[in-house]
Amino acid sequence: MEELSPKLVGIDTMNFWIENSRKKLLEVIKRCNILFINDAEARELFETPSLVAAGKKVINMGLHAAVIKKGEHGSLLFTDGKIFAAPGYPLETIVDPTGAGDTFAGGVMGFLAKTRNSSDENLRKAIVYGSSLASYNVEDFSLGKLMNISIEDIEKRYGLFKEIVQF
Secondary structure (H helix, E strand, C coil), X not given: CXXXXXXXXEEECCHHHHHHCHXXXXXXXXXXXXXXXXXXXXXXXXXXXXXXXXXXXXXXXXXXXXXXXXXXXXXXXXXXXXXXXXXXXXCCCCCCCCCHHHHHHHHHHHHHHHHCCCCHHHHHHHHHHHHHHHHHHCCCCCCCCHHHCCHHHHXXXXXXXXXXXXX
């Protein structure tokens, strides 16, 4: 395999690769910095019912972070010795959840690229930013809602999200 040259590489997998190319998939994951994976895939790939155990296995592989997506229930972020749990942004109306996980991961990576900071504190902010974007994604079919929002809309929802989780 060729070496990856970017400073920060994220990967998002799916059950097809877990079931058909598990060994190769694990080799590729080890070459990345951040793994995005949904809860069912994490349990399957790491052969454990515990999401905490799965997250720790990712970190033990040498990655900087593991992000386990739990759909409308939010996500778990694992870094070396730390766990951060973020809820999903509460919505009354959900039209189509297709692509929400990809929007979430793209939002996280976009925030990290924009800020050029992958510290634990900034990763937590990125998780909330990604969740804010994903919440817009599910409010319409396909990219309908995402095509019509502004950076101001995103920042406003990010602020509301922060208020929801602050205690």
